Amino acid sequence: MPELPEVETVRRSLAAQLVGRRLFAVEVSGTRLRKPVEASLACALRGREVTAVERRGKYLLAHLDDGNAWIIHLGMTGCVTISPRPGAPNGHTHLRAVLDDGRELRFLDPRRFGLLFVGRADEVAEIAGLGVEPFSRRFNAEYLRRHCLARKRRIKDLLMDQRIVAGLGNIYVNEILFAAGVRPGRRASSLTRRETQCLVLATRRVLSRALRAGGTSISDFRKTDGSPGKFQHELCVYGREGCRCRRCGGRIRRARSGARSSYYCPGCQR
């Protein structure tokens, strides 16, 4: 669910609804997420105004008026909702806050792979270690080629490495590789100049289309208003094992490495 298009969709919504608002009555559940939620988080947020909402890779950064940032990672099932009035607590609510206009913000995460913490955005290791943004100029054919040269690892693993490019996950990497005509199992060092260039362009094209669709909702992802994204209808390979390729009519294949699946079209990808 939450890869760059989903996180960016959430960011846009939060920016529109949260900037200029002050947080009150902040409560954290005390349940551990991927890491324990610091008890000081509620204090750090209480009374603060949100001045901007930014995204870096799959992280959301809600900048606060004291110079800190509230940093949110959605993990696999994390979800931020804003409702008109405070409601009955849900079993998976890990943080609640009342806004100064009376609405209620919640962070929900059934699987608890998410992260919540407060820090100076420019000093946090999680953010500092991220690679380039796919839409920035720094992500280009030269950059990608430099990282591919002399790398025996699979191109799919390289694209999913957040230290190289930030924001891609399993769904979009599969779609990007299809769009570029490159098989997920190809060794990074075997890519031609032309193929790395194709991958860069395909990355931006696939992510742009997914953004326009409001992200992909396969099971969990919901926008802050509870509505689903629509990109699942445009997927070419992900989750389509055995289905016809939209381009050549061949059968989509699935290959597993560990617990993660790769999907590709043997006819369209080399």
Next chain:
DNA sequence: CGCACCCCCTGCCGGC
């Protein structure tokens, strides 16, 4: 360095 495998946790789905 690459990768296979393990973990974190809950929910859902398909098969029996």
Next chain:
DNA sequence: TGCCGGCAGGGGGTGC
């Protein structure tokens, strides 16, 4: 119908 195993989009760690 009901139970159970398998599987899931994230990331981190270990050991070979």
